Amino acid sequence: LPPLPSNSPIGLLRDNTFSCYSGATLFKQLPISQKTKDGLRQCNYHEMTDIQRATFPHALCGRDILGAAKTGSGKTLAFVIPVLEKLYRERWGPEDGVGCIIISPTRELAGQLFDVLKSVGKHHNFSAGLLIGGRKDVDVEKQSVGELNILVCTPGRLLQHMDETPNFDCSQLQVLVLDEADRILDVGFKKALNAILSQLPKRRQTFLFSATQTKSVQDLARLSLKDPEYLSVHEES
Ligand code: ADP
Numbered sequence: 001l002p003p004l005p006s007n008s009p010i011g012l013l014r015d016n017t018f019s020c021y022s023g024a025t026l027f028k029q030l031p032i033s034q035k036t037k038d039g040l041r042q043c044n045y046h047e048m049t050d051i052q053r054a055t056f057p058h059a060l061c062g063r064d065i066l067g068a069a070k071t072g073s074g075k076t077l078a079f080v081i082p083v084l085e086k087l088y089r090e091r092w093g094p095e096d097g098v099g100c101i102i103i104s105p106t107r108e109l110a111g112q113l114f115d116v117l118k119s120v121g122k123h124h125n126f127s128a129g130l131l132i133g134g135r136k137d138v139d140v141e142k143q144s145v146g147e148l149n150i151l152v153c154t155p156g157r158l159l160q161h162m163d164e165t166p167n168f169d170c171s172q173l174q175v176l177v178l179d180e181a182d183r184i185l186d187v188g189f190k191k192a193l194n195a196i197l198s199q200l201p202k203r204r205q206t207f208l209f210s211a212t213q214t215k216s217v218q219d220l221a222r223l224s225l226k227d228p229e230y231l232s233v234h235e236e237s
Pocket residue numbers: 044045046047048049052069070071072073074075076077
């Protein structure tokens with residue numbers, strides 16, 4: 001094949017399939033739903049950051065991702081958009097239950113992530129819940145948690161629901177996200193994470209994002225990643 005001109009909107013993915021948008025720089029050029037595009041535009045997001053550009057061609061065609069990029073590089077949208085698109089394409093609805101779980105190491109980060117999800121995803125019909133310890137009465141949460149489509153949670157609170165909430169069913173899970181994955185894979189969360197993973201279906205899409213690349217082969221096996229795409233973006237200074 002002749003080399004593509006550098007400004008070509010067509011790119012070659014590693015399995016020799018073509019991506020017709022890997023040269024895209026704007027969200028509106030992506031093959032994503034109008035609902036997501038409207039949410040992005042209203043939040044004033046127009047141009048993709050490097051980690052977002054690197055992630056979408058792979059994430060949108062169903063691959064597992066291990067993404068590394070420094071703090072402030074836009075990793076949240078790099079996974080929030082593929083999550084919304086996955087459930088949208090699956091025609092996920094209120095009666096389908098938990099379709100995505102996003103795990104964050106701290107309550108504060110989980111809260112920020114939830115706000116991004118709510119604002120960018122506001123035109124979609126998915127229900128989403130923030131499950132973090134100490135925030136509100138867990139008994140009230142238990143009544144609604146099984147009906148939510150997207151859960152943003154800390155490991156402890158998620159595990160508490162898995163252990164205590166009747167009819168809490170994650171068997172149809174489509175996507176699992178670990179944000180700040182290096183911190184979640186750290187020893188402090190090991191027991192909780194293993195217990196969570198043992199209750200999730202292995203056939204799913206998995207995204208791991210952090211500031212540093214996760215290299216532990218053991219961790220990757222633990223997460224049942226399927227031939228993941230390693231993406232590492234480091235801006236030149
Ligand atoms: P990270 O998780 O990599 O630390 P965040 O996802 O928290 O980064 O994003 C950092 C900041 O950059 C946030 O204020 C976010 O609103 C902003 N941001 C993310 N993506 C874009 C974008 N495509 N265009 C403009 N601002 C963006």
